[in-house]
Amino acid sequence: MNRKLFFLFCIFFNHLVFANNAIMGVSGGIIIAPLNEINTENAQILSKEYEGSEYVIFGVPYSLVENIVNIENNKIVISPKNYGESRINITDSSKVSLSAENQARATKEALLIKGNIGTYSDILLSDLDFKLPVDGIISSKFGKKRYINDMPRSPHMALDIAAPEGTSIFSPSAGKVILVGDFFYGGKYALLDHGMGLLTSYSHMSRVNVKEGMVIKKGKEIGLVGSSGRVTGPHLHWTVYLNKERVNPELFLNNNIVKTISNL
Numbered sequence: 190m191n192r193k194l195f196f197l198f199c200i201f202f203n204h205l206v207f208a209n210n211a212i213m214g215v216s217g218g219i220i221i222a223p224l225n226e227i228n229t230e231n232a233q234i235l236s237k238e239y240e241g242s243e244y245v246i247f248g249v250p251y252s253l254v255e256n257i258v259n260i261e262n263n264k265i266v267i268s269p270k271n272y273g274e275s276r277i278n279i280t281d282s283s284k285v286s287l288s289a290e291n292q293a294r295a296t297k298e299a300l301l302i303k304g305n306i307g308t309y310s311d312i313l314l315s316d317l318d319f320k321l322p323v324d325g326i327i328s329s330k331f332g333k334k335r336y337i338n339d340m341p342r343s344p345h346m347a348l349d350i351a352a353p354e355g356t357s358i359f360s361p362s363a364g365k366v367i368l369v370g371d372f373f374y375g376g377k378y379a380l381l382d383h384g385m386g387l388l389t390s391y392s393h394m395s396r397v398n399v400k401e402g403m404v405i406k407k408g409k410e411i412g413l414v415g416s417s418g419r420v421t422g423p424h425l426h427w428t429v430y431l432n433k434e435r436v437n438p439e440l441f442l443n444n445n446i447v448k449t450i451s452n453l
């Protein structure tokens with residue numbers, strides 16, 4: 190076989206091997222699979238027992254194009270999903286085109302949050318049936334492509350729930366408060382560690398009623414809806430992280446995890 194043919198053979202062969210072992214996932218979604226079908230070596234992975242069997246749950250990275258990633262030695266093929274788009278106008282130009290000082294601040298804060306996302310508990314503190322943290326209206330769904338003043342920006346990687354300023358925000362599930370801050374983008378902010386790589390964050394609050402280190406129950410008041418940070422009006426920007434990926438928070442509502450497992 191000449192070199193060119195051999196090269197083509199390798200590509201083809203690898204593709205076949207890979208296709209047989211690949212796990213399919215949707216951009217920004219979750220993968221739920223029986224434990225015996227997933228490589229879990231050296232990994233703290235979220236899992237759920239159901240009728241005597243163990244299922245693992247992965248967060249899938251957001252991607253606008255078909256992509257292949259490796260998560261804990263599992264090859265994941267990501268299919269893109271059209272989550273729609275949103276266009277907003279922000280008149281305070283200092284919050285659109287950042288000054289060097291604000292850019293430095295935002296970068297530093299992003300690193301602080303990122304560091305905390307990676308330091309979660311190795312036991313599961315919560316159930317996996319989240320309650321919507323605010324009694325309000327979902328004003329921006331997860332995954333939307335965004336344009337601010339007609340300029341393309343990073344997609345919306347959280348769920349926005351609009352409610353009047355001062356509306357209570359409750360913990361959707363039990364967890365530990367691992368970070369509280371007042372940030373350039375997120376405003377008054379809290380980050381909850383639910384264990385095993387599952388974390389949630391709460392942005393733009395008018396007041397935070399929890400402190401770092403507190404272990405809180407499901408339904409505990411975390412703070413109040415506000416419009417701190419970079420926002421157009423009072424709402425909660427609610428983020429769910431799983432294995433360090435931001436995933437669609439709605440996948441954890443309405444007992445969706447157990448419903449999905451029971452249909453496997």
Ligand SMILES: [Zn+2]
Nearest residue numbers: 347348349426
């Ligand atoms: Zn938002």
